[in-house]
Each structure stands twice: as structure tokens, then as C-alpha cells.
Amino acid sequence: MDARQLKYFLAVVKTGSFSKAAEEQFITQTTMSYHISLLEEELGVRLLERTNRQVHLTPAGVKYREKAKRILELMEEAKELAVQTQNDYEGVLNIGYFGHSLYERLPEALKRLLKEYPRLRLRVHQGKQTELIEGLEKNDFDCILCTDYGLFSQTPWMKKMCLYADPMCLLVSEDHWAAGRESVKLEELAGERFALMVEKDLWEREETFPVKRAEIQCVSSHDDLILLVRSGYAVTMGASQALKTGLEGLCQVPVEDYRQYDNNYICWKKENPKEILQRFMEILNCTKNG
Numbered sequence: 001m002d003a004r005q006l007k008y009f010l011a012v013v014k015t016g017s018f019s020k021a022a023e024e025q026f027i028t029q030t031t032m033s034y035h036i037s038l039l040e041e042e043l044g045v046r047l048l049e050r051t052n053r054q055v056h057l058t059p060a061g062v063k064y065r066e067k068a069k070r071i072l073e074l075m076e077e078a079k080e081l082a083v084q085t086q087n088d089y090e091g092v093l094n095i096g097y098f099g100h101s102l103y104e105r106l107p108e109a110l111k112r113l114l115k116e117y118p119r120l121r122l123r124v125h126q127g128k129q130t131e132l133i134e135g136l137e138k139n140d141f142d143c144i145l146c147t148d149y150g151l152f153s154q155t156p157w158m159k160k161m162c163l164y165a166d167p168m169c170l171l172v173s174e175d176h177w178a179a180g181r182e183s184v185k186l187e188e189l190a191g192e193r194f195a196l197m198v199e200k201d202l203w204e205r206e207e208t209f210p211v212k213r214a215e216i217q218c219v220s221s222h223d224d225l226i227l228l229v230r231s232g233y234a235v236t237m238g239a240s241q242a243l244k245t246g247l248e249g250l251c252q253v254p255v256e257d258y259r260q261y262d263n264n265y266i267c268w269k270k271e272n273p274k275e276i277l278q279r280f281m282e283i284l285n286c287t288k289n290g
Contacts, residue, residue: 003075005039006068008032009047013065016054092121093276096132098146099197099222105163106145109284113276120276128220129198133158136269142277143268147239152267159270163284165261166239170253173232179251186210186257193217195234197225210258211237226250238262 011021012032022032040047047061057065093113097106114120127135132144133155145163152160170189172178178188193215209216217234219225228234230249239262240252266284268277 003072005035006072008035009039010065010068010072012036012048012055013057013061018050018055090119090121091274091276092123093274093280094123094125094141094143096125096127096135096141096144096146098127098129098132098144105284109280112283113280116279117276133267136267139269142272142274143266143280145264145266147262147264152265155267157270158267160265160267161281161285163264163266164241165263166241168237168255168258168260168262169240170235170237170255171229172235172251172253173230174249174251175232176235176251178235178253181253183254183256186255187212189214189235189255191215193234195219195225195228195236197222197236197238210260239264 008021008025008027011024012018015021015024018032018036019029022029025032036048043060043064045060045064046058047064049056049058110122114122125135125141129146132141132146135141136144137155137157152158170178170184178184190212191214192211194209194211195217197219217228219228225236225238229236237255237258266281268281
């Protein structure tokens with residue numbers, strides 16, 4: 001027995017007709033008859049007497065009708081109570097994030113979360129990778145959104161979930177020689193000046209940069225990165241999603257022999273008790289899948 005069968009049963013009782021009840025419920029008469037039969041089979045009693053012209057309640061059907069009404073009323077009350085409890089949630093979700101890797105996905109996920117929890121308060125902070133991880137450990141954040149850069153192996157107290165892998169590309173000013181090219185090769189970029197949005201001490205831990213004789217300049221913000229590239233002072237190589245912001249006057253060019261990805265994670269402390277965080281991660285997971 002489910003709510004649909006109760007609704008269909010009461011619709012037949014109200015209209016006195018399977019065809020009219022089916023029309024009211026936007027289903028076929030065959031479907032209506034099928035569900036009523038399932039209900040009667042489960043109960044082990046006949047609820048309705050069918051004739052060519054009309055449908056009548058049996059004595060068992062008369063008694064069951066009142067209980068069926070009450071069951072549906074209780075189900076609706078339970079639904080309203082659940083929604084009200086959810087909407088009354090007044091907690092705070094503290095989110096730390098790095099760069100612009102989730103620029104398109106994060107707002108949509110937060111919009112969906114706030115639709116479910118309109119009284120939820122959000123606190124967000126953009127910071128460096130190391131700063132975010134330190135803040136998470138100190139409970140300044142409930143979760144952080146960032147990339148790895150070899151940091152996660154030092155954080156056994158933290159859990160993580162990969163949201164998506166972002167392919168790397170080259171970003172240049174519109175008057176750069178590579179602008180408008182379908183792709184470039186690493187050897188063609190030899191000797192270029194690269195601005196990279198990564199902390200200097202983290203950069204020094206990474207493997208050798210794939211471009212030979214490249215001059216590397218580390219910057220601490222996305223705006224600084226875009227400024228240096230737009231001015232023609234430097235080019236950059238980074239995750240395609242992260243580089244979408246501020247693209248006026250700039251060109252993204254695939255690097256055909258550099259198959260690297262920027263893995264974007266949501267991270268949280270293992271003992272974090274907030275139920276709202278679990279729901280946020282479910283929404284992010286749905287967002288990443290479509």
C-alpha cells in the first residue's frame with residue numbers, strides 16, 4: 001500500500017467511476033483499476049463493488065474510506081512538519097575556497113542549498129591553500145574547496161572528495177603569437193615568462209615545470225594573474241575552468257602534449273558533526289555529475 005493507491009481509491013469513491021477518477025488523477029483507467037486491485041489484494045478484502053454503470057463501497061470499503069482519509073492527512077502533516085523543520089534551520093556554514101576553480105559550480109550548488117534551507121547563514125573566505133587547511137584544522141571552516149599540491153598527505157585528520165578533474169590549458173593575451181592557434185606544443189613555449197597562481201613554497205615542492213627555460217613568477221591572486229597575462233607581460237598555464245573568469249581580451253589554447261589535470265576537492269574534518277555539510281556535499285556531487 002502506498003499513498004497513490006489511497007488517493008486513487010478515494011478518487012473512485014468521490015466520483016463513483018473508474019473512468020472519471022482516472023481522468024481526475026491524470027492516469028489511464030487501466031492503471032487506476034490495476035492499483036485498486038493491488039490495494040484490495042494486499043488488504044485481502046473487496047473495497048468496491050463494480051457494476052457496468054456505477055461503483056459502490058462494500059461494508060469493508062465504508063470503514064476503510066475514513067481511515068484512508070486520515071492516513072493521507074497524517075502523511076501530509078508529516079511532510080509539512082519535515083519541510084518546516086528544514087526551513088527553520090538557522091545554522092551557519094563556513095566555506096573556504098581557493099581561486100576560481102569552482103567559479104561556475106559553487107554558486108549553483110549554494111543556490112540549491114539555500115532553496116532548501118532559506119534561513120541558513122553562509123560565511124565564505126577565499127584564501128591560500130595552506131591558509132585554508134590550517135583554518136579547517138582550527139575549525140574556522142566546515143569545509144574547504146581546493147586542489148591538492150601534495151598537501152593532503154600531511155593531513156590524516158581530514159577527509160576529501162574529488163569533485164572534478166579540470167584539464168590544463170595555456171592562457172595568453174589576444175596579441176600573443178599563440179592566440180588563435182588550435183593548439184600549441186610544449187617545445188614552442190620554451191623561454192616564455194609564466195605567471196602561476198600558486199604559493200611559492202608549494203611550487204618548489206612540485207616537479208620541474210614542463211616548459212624548458214621558462215621564467216616562473218608566482219602570484220597570490222587570480223586578479224594579479226589576469227593582469228599580468230592581459231598586459232602581455234606573461235602567459236599562464238592552468239585549469240580551464242579556473243581561468244574562465246576575466247577572459248575579455250584573452251585566449252585559451254590547448255597544449256596538445258601536456259595531459260595534466262587539476263583535481264578539485266571538497267575537504268572536511270573527519271569528526272565534523274554538521275548535517276548541513278552532508279547535504280551540501282550531496283548537492284555538489286549532483287552538480288558535478290550534471
